[in-house]
Amino acid sequence: MTFSFLTPLLFCFIALSSSSASLGVESFIGYPIIPISSLISKNLYDTIFLHKDDTACPAKNFYPYQSFIEASKYFPQFGTTGCLATRKREIAAFLAQISHETTGGWATAPDGPFSWGLCFKEEISPQSNYCDSTDKDWPCFEGKTYKGRGPIQLSWNYNYGPAGKALGFDGLRNPEIVSNNSVIAFKTALWFWMTERKPIPSCHNVMVGKYLATKADIAANRTAGFGLVTNIVNGGLECGIPNDARVNDRIGFFQRYTKLFNVDTGPNLDCGYQKSFQ
Numbered sequence: 001m002t003f004s005f006l007t008p009l010l011f012c013f014i015a016l017s018s019s020s021a022s023l024g025v026e027s028f029i030g031y032p033i034i035p036i037s038s039l040i041s042k043n044l045y046d047t048i049f050l051h052k053d054d055t056a057c058p059a060k061n062f063y064p065y066q067s068f069i070e071a072s073k074y075f076p077q078f079g080t081t082g083c084l085a086t087r088k089r090e091i092a093a094f095l096a097q098i099s100h101e102t103t104g105g106w107a108t109a110p111d112g113p114f115s116w117g118l119c120f121k122e123e124i125s126p127q128s129n130y131c132d133s134t135d136k137d138w139p140c141f142e143g144k145t146y147k148g149r150g151p152i153q154l155s156w157n158y159n160y161g162p163a164g165k166a167l168g169f170d171g172l173r174n175p176e177i178v179s180n181n182s183v184i185a186f187k188t189a190l191w192f193w194m195t196e197r198k199p200i201p202s203c204h205n206v207m208v209g210k211y212l213a214t215k216a217d218i219a220a221n222r223t224a225g226f227g228l229v230t231n232i233v234n235g236g237l238e239c240g241i242p243n244d245a246r247v248n249d250r251i252g253f254f255q256r257y258t259k260l261f262n263v264d265t266g267p268n269l270d271c272g273y274q275k276s277f278q
């Protein structure tokens with residue numbers, strides 16, 4: 001590990017928020033840029049996604065470590081912002097969310113339900129082609145389906161279009177590429193994670209402490225934490241429901257992964273008492 005001499009400087013200083021002047025200085029001295037591959041080794045990745053290459057998983061061999069690392073280079077702020085604990089927690093939160101989206105786990109699964117992330121690369125029995133024909137900016141192509149694909153299960157024409165535009169592929173004409181090319185697949189998940197959709201914050205900003213709650217957010221209990229990220233990902237269907245099984249599944253992945261990263265989960269894991277953004 002080439003960066004070990006810098007590691008002590010990555011401790012989280014609580015005094016950081018006291019003034020913006022000290023923030024600037026300390027973030028220069030204290031928060032060096034290190035590649036995320038030094039926070040998540042191939043070994044750790046393969047332990048996290050213990051069963052992704054099982055024959056039982058339709059995504060067998062589709063999500064190798066190297067594709068994740070390569071895609072992350074396209075988003076240099078991901079997993080490199082803030083102190084060491086913040087960085088690890090953000091990566092754990094991202095991996096937990098994509099795990100729920102692609103899980104092949106069940107309650108009594110070998111090694112537990114939270115060892116089965118990245119088991120699927122596309123939705124198996126979509127109820128529609130996920131075309132919102134009222135969206136004139138991102139018109140659907142005939143015969144194309146904008147069903148869930150890739151780690152975040154990107155869906156709908158109005159997401160495929162902008163994701164493709166940002167990442168350099170034609171999301172509307174060629175949505176299949178998200179389940180054919182694993183680097184592009186990871187890039188769509190990271191694009192979703194990093195992109196703010198006003199007034200909805202980005203998952204990234206929430207996990208690195210850059211989310212500023214408005215009055216409306218505070219009234220809706222939308223305070224920073226893993227639960228708020230769940231709210232961004234699928235709050236319209238899952239949040240505001242105490243003890244929702246889907247939300248609990250996301251939390252279960254996050255708890256297992258933060259343990260493997262040796263970092264705490266932070267507060268507000270649940271969104272059971274949050275109003276959704278939409």
Ligand SMILES: *[C@@H]1O[C@H](CO)[C@@H](O)[C@H](O)[C@H]1NC(C)=O
Binds near residue numbers: 176179180
């Ligand atoms: C992508 O996969 C689909 C089926 O999953 C296949 O029909 C298509 O030819 C593939 N496209 C590319 C560019 O590999």
Ligand SMILES: *[C@@H]1O[C@H](CO)[C@@H](O)[C@H](O)[C@H]1NC(C)=O
Binds near residue numbers: 273274
């Ligand atoms: C906010 O959370 C509290 C419980 O902590 C709950 O009683 C209240 O109804 C929640 N508010 C909204 C808007 O959901």
